[in-house]
Amino acid sequence: MxxxxxxxxxxxxxxxxxxxxxxxxxxxxxxSALAVIGFEAVLVVFLPRILxxxxxxxxxxxxxxxxxxASVRGEVPVVGFEAPLPSPNVLVAIMxxxxxxxxxxxxxxxGGPLLKGVVIAEATLFGAAAAFMLATGEPPFGASEFGxxxxxxxxxxxxVLPLLLGLISxxxxxxxxxxxxxxxxxxxxxxxxSALRFGFFAETLDAGSAVLMAPLFLNFGPLxxxxxAVAIYxxxxxxxxxxxxxxxxRRVWSWS
Amino acid sequence: MVVAVxxxxxxxxxxxxxxxxxxxxxxxxxxxFGAQRTAYHELLDSAEEPLTVLIPMHNERAVAARxxxxxxxxRADQSLEIVPIDDHSEDETPDIVADYASRYEAIxxxxxxxxxxxxxxxxxxxxxxxxxDATLVFDADYEPSGDLINGLASAFVDPEVGAVMxxxxxxxxxxxxxxxxxxxxxSGGYQVDQQQRHTMALVPQYGGTVGGFRRSVMQRFxxxxxxxxxxxxxxxxxxxxxxxxxxxxxWAECYEEVPTALSGRFKQLRRWxxxxxxxxxxxxxxxxxxxxxxxxxxxxxxxxxxxxVVPPLLASGLVVNTTLFMLGEQVGLATVALALFAIxxxxxxxxxxxxxxxxxxxxxxxxQRLMLMPMLFGMYFVNTCAVTFGMFDALIDFARGxxxxxxxxxxxxxxxx
Numbered sequence: 071m072x073x074x075x076x077x078x079x080x081x082x083x084x085x086x087x088x089x090x091x092x093x094x095x096x097x098x099x100x101x102s103a104l105a106v107i108g109f110e111a112v113l114v115v116f117l118p119r120i121l122x123x124x125x126x127x128x129x130x131x132x133x134x135x136x137x138x139x140a141s142v143r144g145e146v147p148v149v150g151f152e153a154p155l156p157s158p159n160v161l162v163a164i165m166x167x168x169x170x171x172x173x174x175x176x177x178x179x180x181g182g183p184l185l186k187g188v189v190i191a192e193a194t195l196f197g198a199a200a201a202f203m204l205a206t207g208e209p210p211f212g213a214s215e216f217g218x219x220x221x222x223x224x225x226x227x228x229x230v231l232p233l234l235l236g237l238i239s240x241x242x243x244x245x246x247x248x249x250x251x252x253x254x255x256x257x258x259x260x261x262x263x264s265a266l267r268f269g270f271f272a273e274t275l276d277a278g279s280a281v282l283m284a285p286l287f288l289n290f291g292p293l294x295x296x297x298x299a300v301a302i303y304x305x306x307x308x309x310x311x312x313x314x315x316x317x318x319x320r321r322v323w324s325w326s
Numbered sequence: 327m328v329v330a331v332x333x334x335x336x337x338x339x340x341x342x343x344x345x346x347x348x349x350x351x352x353x354x355x356x357x358x359f360g361a362q363r364t365a366y367h368e369l370l371d372s373a374e375e376p377l378t379v380l381i382p383m384h385n386e387r388a389v390a391a392r393x394x395x396x397x398x399x400x401r402a403d404q405s406l407e408i409v410p411i412d413d414h415s416e417d418e419t420p421d422i423v424a425d426y427a428s429r430y431e432a433i434x435x436x437x438x439x440x441x442x443x444x445x446x447x448x449x450x451x452x453x454x455x456x457x458x459d460a461t462l463v464f465d466a467d468y469e470p471s472g473d474l475i476n477g478l479a480s481a482f483v484d485p486e487v488g489a490v491m492x493x494x495x496x497x498x499x500x501x502x503x504x505x506x507x508x509x510x511x512x513s514g515g516y517q518v519d520q521q522q523r524h525t526m527a528l529v530p531q532y533g534g535t536v537g538g539f540r541r542s543v544m545q546r547f548x549x550x551x552x553x554x555x556x557x558x559x560x561x562x563x564x565x566x567x568x569x570x571x572x573x574x575x576x577w578a579e580c581y582e583e584v585p586t587a588l589s590g591r592f593k594q595l596r597r598w599x600x601x602x603x604x605x606x607x608x609x610x611x612x613x614x615x616x617x618x619x620x621x622x623x624x625x626x627x628x629x630x631x632x633x634x635v636v637p638p639l640l641a642s643g644l645v646v647n648t649t650l651f652m653l654g655e656q657v658g659l660a661t662v663a664l665a666l667f668a669i670x671x672x673x674x675x676x677x678x679x680x681x682x683x684x685x686x687x688x689x690x691x692x693x694q695r696l697m698l699m700p701m702l703f704g705m706y707f708v709n710t711c712a713v714t715f716g717m718f719d720a721l722i723d724f725a726r727g728x729x730x731x732x733x734x735x736x737x738x739x740x741x742x743x
Contacts, residue, residue, distance in 0.1 A: 087690050087691060088362075088493075088576035090689060092689070182588040183588050183592045183708045183712070184707060198652065202652040219656060219658055226659060230662060234666075241351075241355050241681065242685060284651055288651065296665050300699055300700045301697075303684065304696045304697050307684050308697060310688060311688050311696060314691070315693070326361040326362050326364065
């Protein structure tokens, strides 16, 4: 039988991008889902050990004594540090400076909308933090309470992010081991970042004041973890894209 | 009591955002796993629909000849009519149009020197003059091929189709970081969102360019509303609520210029948000009460109508969360949830979260540009401010009965001239 197009030629036909979709096998899906859920289970089961390792890492920084605080997510390690409350005069000065910076960014600079937006938001955050402390006469958290909140939030992020990204990644034809690497990298990145950040927060608050608590936690807290996780996801997605481009079209794409 | 109210608001914002997260996950999974509906290109060999192409122009000397040259070569027979709408131009646009009209019989220019300026008013005037029911619209900076024009027109073979939309692809994506990020956004919006809405028989958006409508239907509705900045969105929900289908043709790709400066993007987004919110006020009840839309279509349409509420709502959640932090509340869980949504929903032009954009770029065959996805968060402040200002503009329009003025997008050719 003579074909109008030879099988060799059909194998090379690249489907139009308007209707194609990458092939994800059912076996891959099930194995990947099990791998992600299994990894999460291991994380939960070994959380006390992980927290021990986290405490040990924090103690290496030699910033202050590392104690354990009971929380809903186990006994989280907390670094001891001071976060002094500034005097009312300093708080008023911070509020004034923040207002001045926000005003200048809004009306005086020629910077683009991005720069203006960031400067105004940050100035407002600093001003509001100072205003709250001036009104209440105390910081929102004591140093150990803040440390506990930070550590708890970190642990929550370690538990949520790998599961979330792992399950979201099921829509993309990652190989099972790539998905395992994705989840492992996200957890490792989260833990390392958390420890380094804890050291940075403790040093900064120790040397600065409690006014910095809100800007530090809200700017460099979970936001950074999520950005890192998306970066890891993106980097691995490049591998998948390269594989799809290299692969024989009829084996990597389906279309309708 | 105050603290409880604040916690309630954060909970509401998180739930509201979660609904959108689920919507986008469903669309993404559907695009990646489900069979795709293929529009009407199988019918391209059938007799071609007689067609009118409208090209609104205002001071378009840099691009007028290019777009006319492209459109006029689409068909050789009498079934194509081209109406360039010279809308109060003050440059050489009228001369360029007159030159083409003298050479090609298919070109029947419309010159507007009185009445309100703006795209909807121009389209309404042109509809009164045009000959064919199937009508396509292209902005002057587009370069539509013949295949694209005929492919879009083929949707009108289906008598239920009231409007059709093609895919808009940035042609200046490699200009700078902003254009690259906007290219990612567009991929997510068209390759996954629009295509899956078409596949799932929801309501794809008619985008006002690289698309078309039935002239008879729009005229029966009284034409485009000149008081609405997003006349395309208004037409979409007006048609859908009246039982007409909107078709999306994913392979019909046309190239456009995206803003190259953040200030231009800010203005564009503010204008979109203002127009979209005007449509929300105007069409909400009609969509909810429509006897033609299914529950699924109504739900998705409502989520789309409310989509520009998302940025200010998320911003309010972040502000309230900050307040709770200042009050010494345990905000760990709320901060994690809000941070996730802030990172995920940064592409407010079309609200595609990162997993939707990643999947779309993967299907498109993109590679290195995937690495830019985390940088989309850099747009967060700009997008949130632009959309919030746009919504306030719309609220003032609504309260005062104010009509918006039209602002022409600056072309790259003009900027470099």
